[in-house]
Structure formats: structure tokens, C-alpha cells
Amino acid sequence: MGIYDRYLAVRTQWADEATPDNVAVVITERDLLEQGAYDTLESFFDWAVEYGAERVMVYVSVLDEEAVPTLRRALEDVGAPREMAVRGPDDDRRADAPIQVSIGLGGKHEFAAAVRSVAEEVDDGELTPGEIDEDDIEERLVFPTDPDLVIKTGAERLSDFMIWQSVYSELYFTDVNWRDFRKREYLRAIRDFQDRQRRFGQ
Numbered sequence: 001m002g003i004y005d006r007y008l009a010v011r012t013q014w015a016d017e018a019t020p021d022n023v024a025v026v027i028t029e030r031d032l033l034e035q036g037a038y039d040t041l042e043s044f045f046d047w048a049v050e051y052g053a054e055r056v057m058v059y060v061s062v063l064d065e066e067a068v069p070t071l072r073r074a075l076e077d078v079g080a081p082r083e084m085a086v087r088g089p090d091d092d093r094r095a096d097a098p099i100q101v102s103i104g105l106g107g108k109h110e111f112a113a114a115v116r117s118v119a120e121e122v123d124d125g126e127l128t129p130g131e132i133d134e135d136d137i138e139e140r141l142v143f144p145t146d147p148d149l150v151i152k153t154g155a156e157r158l159s160d161f162m163i164w165q166s167v168y169s170e171l172y173f174t175d176v177n178w179r180d181f182r183k184r185e186y187l188r189a190i191r192d193f194q195d196r197q198r199r200f201g202q
Contacts, residue, residue, distance in 0.1 A: 004184065005184045005187070008184060008191065009187060011191060012051060012190050012191055012194070013051075015191075015194050017193075017194035017195070018052075019051050019190055019194065020052070020053060020147075020170075020190070020193055021052065021053060021148055022053065022055045022056075022057070022145050022146065022147045022148045022149075023053045023055075023056050023057070023147060023148065024058070024059065024143075024147035024149070024151070024161075024162065024166070024169070025044065025056075025058055025059070025150075025152075025153070026061070026151070026152045026153070026161050027041075027058065027059070027060055027061075027153060027178050028060065028061050028062075028154075028178075029061065029063060029067055029104075031153070031154070031177070031178035031179065032060065034177075034178065035179070036179060037178060037179060038074060038077075038078050040179070040181055040182075041058070041075075042078055043183070044056075044181070044186065045099060047183055047186045047187075048186075051186075051190055054098065055098055055099075055145050056098065056100070057100045057102075057143050057147055057162075058099070058100070058101040058102070059101075059102050059161045059162065060075075060102070060104065061104065061106070062103060062104040065089065068089065069088075072086055072088055072103055075101050075103070079099060079101070082099055083099065084098075084099035084100070084101065085097040085099070085100050085101065086101045086103065087101065087102045087103065088104065089103065100143055102142055102143065106160035106161065107163030107164070108160055108163065110141055110162075110163075110164075111137075111141075111163055113140070114137050114140035114141055117140045118136050118137065118140065145165070146166070146167075146168065147162065147165060147166060147169045148169060148170065148193070149169065149172060149189065150162070150169045150170070150171050150172065151174070151186075151189050152171070152173050152174070153174055153176055153177060153181055153185075154174075154175070154176070155173070155175075170192075170193050170196055172189040172192055172193065174188070174189070
């Protein structure tokens with residue numbers, strides 16, 4: 001670790017402001033085709049835990065759904081030593097592990113599925129329209145936790161990701177592509193988070 005990296009690490013650790021408990025990162029299928037991409041992901045998990053994250057969420061956007069099974073196997077191999085849940089676009093189960101990965105399941109798809117599930121309960125007489133509240137939607141979402149910090153690499157565009165959950169998240173965009181994402185980039189994101197005054201919509 002160079003002098004600048006050590007400086008960032010010290011500033012992060014000794015800052016009065018808290019580090020994020022829940023961190024999310026948005027990457028693409030193309031990112032994972034780059035050499036060393038999975039090594040970066042493993043390191044990312046380690047950095048997040050080292051700097052206080054209790055939950056890590058990863059969204060992998062895909063253009064070709066046929067690539068999902070291959071990506072899933074590779075991601076499960078990366079997460080084998082860890083408690084990690086990997087979810088594909090057709091999975092019904094929720095991700096409830098400290099590390100949660102969603103492949104190809106966009107926020108619009110996720111939200112529509114949650115609304116459809118509520119509508120089915122109304123049709124079955126298990127729920128009345130007047131009883132529906134935010135909790136009924138939230139408990140049906142893929143990611144049960146709102147991220148404190150969302151990191152997007154490579155461009156200033158969030159993509160179709162966690163539409164409901166990221167309403168009050170701090171968003172951090174970096175021009176650095178995933179293949180070049182290193183610990184210093186992660187620390188910069190954390191320092192940026194620490195420097196912000198969170199208002200939660202107020």
C-alpha cells in the first residue's frame with residue numbers, strides 16, 4: 001500500500017463520521033469478462049468488511065440472459081468461503097445472507113414482481129387494498145436492506161437497480177472501470193460518504 005493509500009486508510013478509520021453499514025456496487029456482465037474481475041470482487045468483499053460494512057449487495061446487469069447460468073456458477077465459486085446468496089432473474093427466493101448478489105434482475109422487474117405478489121394476495125382474499133402499506137412491498141423485494149452507499153463504476157449512470165431501496169442512499173460514481181477498481185477507489189467512496197450530511201429526504 002502506497003503513501004496515499006495509507007493516508008486514505010488512516011483518514012477513514014479516524015474520522016468522526018461513521019462508515020456505511022450497508023454497501024452496494026453496480027457492475028456489468030462485461031466487467032466480469034475482464035481478467036482479474038473476480039479477484040477484484042473478492043477483494044471488494046474484504047474491503048467492505050474491513051471498513052465496517054455488515055451487508056454487501058452486488059447487482060450484475062446483463063444484456064444476454066443466456067449468460068446468467070455461467071455468471072452464477074462463477075460468482076458462487078467466488079463466494080464459496082463466505083456466506084453469500086446469489087439470485088438469478090427467475091429465482092423466487094430472497095437474498096438473506098450478509099453478501100447478496102443479484103444477476104440480471106433489474107429494479108423495475110423486482111418492483112413489478114412485488115406488486116404482482118400483493119395483487120395475488122388481494123385476489124385470494126388474504127389482504128384487502130386498504131391494508132396495503134410500504135412493508136407489504138418491502139418484504140417482497142429481492143434485497144431486504146436499503147444500502148447506505150451505492151457505488152457505480154465506469155460511468156455516471158445508476159442503471160435499473162434497487163429503485164425502491166436506494167431512494168435515500170448516497171450515490172458514488174467513479175470513472176474507474178471495475179477491472180481497475182482498487183482499495184484506494186473504495187476508500188475514496190467511503191471518505192465521500194463520510195463527508196456528506198445525510199438528510200433521508202428531509
